[in-house]
Amino acid sequence: MVVATWANGGMVLSDELHMISAMGGALTGLPGIGDCLDQHGIVLGVHLDRDGFHECAAKRPLPELILLDALSPEGDGLEDCRRLKGNVVTRDIPVIILVSPQDEQTKIAGFAAGAVDCVSNLVSAAELVARFKRHIELAAAQARLQRRNEQLETALASMGQGVCLFDESGRLLLSNNRYAEVYGLDPAVIHPGQSLEDILNLRLEVGAVPATSTSDYLAWAEATNMGDVPQDWIKELKSGRIIRGYHQRTPEGGWVSTHEDITKAWFAEKALAEAHAQAERAEQEARAAHARLLAAFEVVPEGLVLFDAEDRFVLWNRRYEQLYAESGDMLAKGMRFEDRLRAGLERGQYPEAVGREDEWLEERLAHHAAPTSNHEQRLPGNRWIRIEERRISEGGSVGIRVDITDLKMQEASFRLLFEGNPMPMWVYDRETLKFLHVNQAAIDHYGYRLEQFVTMTLRDIQVPQDAARATAAVFDAEDPAATTCSSRHLKADGGAIEVTVYSTCLNYKGKAAALMAVADVTEAKRAEKALLQHRDTLEEMVRSRTVELARQTEELERMLEQEKHINELQRQFVSMASHEFRTPLAVIDGAAQRLIRRKEAATPEFLAEKTDQIRSSVSRMLELMESILAAGRLDHGRITIVPKPCSIAEIIETCSARQESIRRSHRFLLELDRIPETIYGDRPALDQVFSNLFSNAVKYAPDSPNVHVTGWQEGESVCITVRDEGIGIDADDLPKMFQRYFRARSSTGIAGTGIGLNLVKQIVELHGGTIEVVSSRGNGTTFTLRIPIGAEMSDELRVAG
Known part of the structure; x- marks a missing residue:
């Protein structure tokens, strides 16, 4: 136990933190006081300094009770009481004053000074200690009540709803600031003592009343407030706000009510109700759309495949399986891409890997690991496919397999037509006139070796007198249609020949080039009259072949462009569908399904949760689309x-x-x-x-x-x-x-x-x-x-x- 000392012979009751102040020897005249205090675990200390007493009384922890003697010879106990009550620190500590039994005036003065009790100085020790304990309990109860009042005020201030309490006469007892704010009023204009009509007049000035007369609204309010059954109502105000209220009678005859602005929630609930009514149809449409998406994935003519971040198979279509039928093992979700390649190597799926399997596997995995890759692959049966793969942000990848066997066959046919043509033919750069490729007929006819040809230009084989005219003719051939001109060329042995040149424009390995076919008409010129008809026939044949070659070239380029366009659209579609929009769509679909399943038992909280999920997902998709569109507008200067x-x-x-x-x-x-x-x-x-x-x-x-x-x-x-x-x-x-x-x-x-x-x-x-x-x-x-x-x-x- 702790013993402290107070002024004027005062004593501190420690342990339970009780404080007693006694003037002089007042307590010593009470028989048995020491035993009674000891029985309750109270230790007394005496201090005769008055200022020290007041200083100690104000120190924390504060005493729970103070005892003063009004007749103390050391000082006036009433003055000490007034001094304690005048101090903000000690004013709430209960004070008991000892007075003479016959001194009524001192008792009255003691109560006026703030004492909670005035006790005869002849009281028994047991009664005095009992009074101590009773007043300490009362003081503790008052402190608890004060704390609860403070907690109530804090709770009211922090509530999101407006709260008001009226007494039985219809006067406002208390309200929080939110009560005024719900109706668009300054909280300072609402105060206790106002009637409901006073507050209604303030609301009328800002349009925060329903579209009814004041008397009708007051009659409705009185009927609602006076009813014994709690009332829950919703009103639309002239200002456009929607207010929900809850009224309940108090036992004293007044009422308490809450007021909440539910404007946003009201319109959201209406929208949600409409969505709820359409949910079943939306679910059916969503499922049908999902089925159509899967069907579209299957009917795409190219092979499509999707891998996860660990290069395991996630999704593929039937065309992909058909292209790699020789791999043997059936594809299964979770199968590693490398395992699939090794199975294909064991079964001869990749002819170009024969004899160099390990090296080929390393090269193929390197292509697959690159952010983007594009290469061709030969399969059994002289089939060819183009492989395009792209890594996605989640760490997986998407791949497209395009069967280009027909394209390869057309390319081979074109090369065979070029290499085996009996007419000298070559491809040259339209800008530099440098030979890019020549066929065997040109090598045989002109006598230059292939190594010589590819270091020469078109000017090097022109007769000097015809070089300028021939070059001008070449540069005029800007459109892809075939052109014809006559010229004189020099052979390797220095001999000049007269030729007819057939030329058409094309793209050769990314360069602007021209394909030229040459007909040697030297002998025809010498025997022009005799062989005129034969020459015309020959020229017509060459022209036909050249036009057909140009047509084939055009068709080939058109097919390539079309294929590139289709591939680009497919890549964009797969990338977008598998990336950013899948997650919000799944959230919307899941929320819609749960709304359907619980449509009969859905609570407002459940509907609000699912609405927030749907709105959040829609917001995410709108943000994505707006960001992409805005970025595109920036890129194009719009x-x-x-x-x-x-x-x-x-x-x-x-x-x-x-x-x-x-x-x-x-x-x-x-x-x-x-x-x-x-x-x-x-x-x-x-x-x-x-x-x-x-x-x-x-x-x-x-x-x-x-x-x-x-x-x-x-x-x-x-x-x-x-x-x-x-x-x-x-x-x-x-x-x-x-x-x-x-x-x-x-x-x-x-x-x-x-x-x-x-x-x-x-x-x-x-x-x-x-x-x-x-x-x-x-x-x-x-x-x-x-x-x-x-x-x-x-x-x-x-x-x-």
Whole structure:
């Protein structure tokens, strides 16, 4: 036990923290007081210094009771009581004053001074200790009641609903600020003592009443408030708000009610009810669409295959199986790609790997591991396929197999036609006139070796007098139609021959080239009259063959272009369907299915949860589409920045409110008092900047609900920081954060395109501003924007690109 000493002969009852102050020897006159106090575990200490007593009484922990003697010779006990009650620290400590039994005036003065009890100085020790304990219990009960009142006031202030309590006469007893705010009133105008009609008149001024007369509304309110059965009602106000209320009578005859603004929820429930009515039909349509998607996947003429991050088979179509029928083992989900290749090698699936299996396997796996690859592969039966593969952001890959056997056969036929043609033919570069390839007939007829031909140009075989005219004729042949001209060529032995040249344009290994067929008409010229008919026939035959060759070339190029276009569309389709849109669509589909299954027993909380899931997924898809479209518009110069006076604070508040309505788990803490009221900027573009930043702050901080947005003016610029407390970014990823399609390692498992921050940076720079990022792994991320305030470009347009 702890013993402390007080003034005026006062004594402290420690252990239970009781305090007694006795003047002089007042307690010594009570027989048995010592034993009685000892029995209750009370130790007394005596201190004669009066100021020391008051100083100790104010120290914590505070005593639970103080005993004063009104007739103490050391000082006036009543004055001590008034002094204790005048101190904010000790004023709530109960005080008992010992008085003379016949002294009524002192008793009255003691109660006036703030004492809780005035006890005769002749009282027995047992009664005095009993009074001590009783008043201590009463003081503890009052303290608990005060704490509960404070807790009640705190709870009322923090409630999202408006709460009011009226007495039996219809007067307001208490209300929280939200009660006034629900009806668009200043909380300061609502105070206890007002009648319901007084408050209704205040609401009438701001249109926060239903579209009925005041008397009708008061009659309805009285009937609702006076009913014994709790009432739950919904009213639409003239201002357009929808208010839900709950009334219940109190035992004393008054009533308590809650008031909640459910405008958004009301319209959301109406939309949800409409969606609920269509859910069954939507489910059927969704299932039918899913079946059509799978059917479309199967009817694609190319082989399609999808691998996971560990190169295991996930999905493929029947055409893929048919192309690799010789591999033997049936494909199964989870089978490793390398295992499939090894099975094919054992069964002769890949003729080009025979004798070099290990080397071929290494090369094939290297192609497969590349971010993108495109190569051709020969299969048994002289079949050929083109393989196109692309890695996706989740770590897997998608592959397309195109059967190009017919194309290879056409190419072989073209090569055979070229190599085996009896007419001299060659392909030359239309820009440099250098020979690119010649056939055997040209080598035999002109006498140059192949090695010589490929080092020469078309001018080297021209007779000098005809070189300029021939070159001009060549350069005039710009369209792909066949052209014909006469010329004189030099053979390797120096002899000149007269030739007729048939030429057509084509693309040869990525170069602008021409195919030329040469007919030696030297002998025909010498015997022109005798062989005129034969020459005409020969020329017609050559012309026909050349036109057919041109037609075949055109058809080949057209087929190649068509195939490239189809392949590109397929890659885009598979990449998009398997990546960004699959997850939100699955969430929407799952939410819709659960709504259907529980449509009869769905609670408002369940419907709200599923609505939030659907809205969040739709919002994600809209963000993806808007980011992709905006990036495309920037790339093609179709985004125009039109600086106009606008409030950047209003833009930030709108974007944060929109994000909070989508992601109810987060809140935005705005500090925008130090930014200018108006800057010059493009409001829609800045809205897109902050929408992207706020969406990222929520998405990459799933377990940290606070997002801090701070703004200030710095010189001629306004500065805005957006800080989250999320997963953060690795230091070596920070320099790449604004690159197109780049995603940090810390974002693994979180959906995204890598477009948003690049778009934000371009829009900020188009405003003449800058953006910086500071972050570390696990410590959140801060983006800082600096945008000029001034209007130096207010009469001009900033145009992307």
